[in-house]
Amino acid sequence: MTDMGTPAAAAVAAAGNTPRPGGSWRRLHRAWLVVAVTFLVLLASAAFRSSLGVLLVPIEDDLGWSRTDTSIAVSLNLLVYGVAAPFAAALLERVGIRRTAAGALLLIAAGCLLTTVMTAPWQLSVLWGLLIGAATGSVALVFGAIVANRWFVARRGLVVGVLGAAWTTGQLIFLPLLAALVDAFGWRAASFAVAGTCALLLPVVVAVLRDRPEDVGLLPYGGQPAEAAEAAGQEQAPPTARAAVGHAVTVLREAFWTRPFLLLAGTFFVCGWTTNGIISSHFVPAAHDHGMGATTAAGLLAVVGIFDIVGTIGSGWLTDRMDPRKLLALYYGLRGLALLAVPALLGPNVDPPLLVVVALFGLDWVATVPPTVVLCREAFGADRGSIIFGWVFAAHMIGASAAAAVSGALRSASGDYTSAWLLAGALAVAAAAASLTLQRRQPPPDALDRALAGESLPTQ
Known part of the structure; x- marks a missing residue:
């Protein structure tokens, strides 16, 4: 018999609160709130990662650095962002969705704030190249896929597509705004704006995101009680982060x-x-x-x-x-x-x-x-x-x-x-x-x- 103390069993007990596709809605399933906040995190992450493109010339003009100096920071940012992809799943399994997103936003905000007081090119490489590169790489495509897989059974493909689009839509929304901000107030104002946006998103992430629907007594959207009960009987501890990285x-x-x-x-x-x-x-x-x-x-x-x-x-x-x-x-x-x-x-x-x-x-x-x-x-x-x-x-x-x-x-x-x-x-x-x-x-x-x-x- 399934242990009713397990998270999946608790979700079975709460299945009456889970709307089924095509059925009546008594209230909005939390999965849609989770995906909306995830979309905002991915949107912001993609925009912040690529925003250095509109800051290069103003930084060079202000601090007297060469294009080679600033390009090294861009290069490091892209490298760290990409190499993080195969290991992001291991981090998410170990730390969890909410902590990963909150930590990434804190790192992005800290990196942007510190750039406003930098005095040497290597500091841009460390802050934007390494720190922000790792943070944005932790909440990229893999992050969205894991959220969709955990919180959705029905409409999963739609959700994956929507979250994937956030990767590009970030630059669509933010880059022109940041460029206008740079023109009006300087590049440091744009850095403050990025940090402020992260600060605004942080409490929303903490309030809404949860690692799994079972953590709040729900089934995934479109999931059935029988499926959850079967999963509860088969649950095993996830592989360690070390094992996932090794694989x-x-x-x-x-x-x-x-x-x-x-x-x-x-x-x-x-x-x-x-x-x-x-x-x-x-x-x-x-x-x-x-x-x-x-x-x-x-x-x-x-x-x-x-x-x-x-x-x-x-x-x-x-x-x-x-x-x-x-x-x-x-x-x-x-x-x-x-x-x-x-x-x-x-x-x-x-x-x-x-x-x-x-x-x-x-x-x-x-x-x-x-x-x-x-x-x-x-x-x-x-x-x-x-x-x-x-x-x-x-x-x-x-x-x-x-x-x-x-x-x-x-x-x-x-x-x-x-x-x-x-x-x-x-x-x-x-x-x-x-x-x-x-x-x-x-x-x-x-x-x-x-x-x-x-x-x-x-x-x-």
Whole structure:
């Protein structure tokens, strides 16, 4: 018999308060409040991580630093943010959703406040590169997926999509506002604004977020009492954070030299180089070099965000119907052409050809994710594929980190960004060609065994 003292059993007893999809609502299920607050956390985290792009030039002008100095901080931020992805699940299992979100907001606020009194470039690297990079990486895509899996049975796919969109929508909402704030009051005012937003979110996170619905005597949204009772009888202690981290490292070690992993990680490395690495980090400074105002340039990035929502949804629909390799080749090819065109189109005014290029950036910004996820699953299986995608995403952010540093160095050496745009465009075209060489069919069992020898899945 199920122990009625367990959290899942308590949830069964409270099942009468759980609205079922299509049924009458006596009150709003707490899951929707949890997902709303999670959306705000992801929204803010994504915006704060990318906001350094609008602060680079004002910081350099105020403190006398070079583009190379500030690009190192951007590079570290992207690197730490990406490498945190495979280990975020381990942190969430050990610390919990609420504590992780609250801790991340505190670290972001502290980092932003301390930047207002910094006096040396290395301090920007430590504060924005390491501290804020780790904090925002802890509340990124993996965070949203875990919230959706724990709190929803029905509508789970919808919730995952909504929370995933927050990753891009953050820059859509905040970057133009921060740019306007910088123009009016200086870059320190923008740092204070970020810290203040974190402070406002913190009590909401503490009040609303809980690790699991069972913690407040509820079933997941759409869950049934029988399912909870069965789960209660099968519950085991989650793996330790150490075991989860060890498993992620083992999967990487055993898959690293396989052809599918190298191609997937390599193309996603280029994806990071050509999006977060050069566009998010250097588009506003590059536009400034051509006489465009920071607020206008940030507004163009907001246009990227709008088209990205359309492109990501459309890419998911196409991935179910088309060869994902061909989709990746199309996305990277179009992105490469757009990047190659940027040096000739940037100027003080926003002309129609530049708007077309910006729209192309948006349509395939995150459109590469659905086909890449499918190819990871096909090559390594459903369970291993999710871990592999975590590492492939880490390669994405490593590429972004490298691009942020290299693009800044190229600008410092030549006085403009032309060579950086041309390099990014050439890499995107190469990634388009490489995408077509990926294997569609899953390797035979003996090949998988050789690629991932000795792997055992953690106990669920």
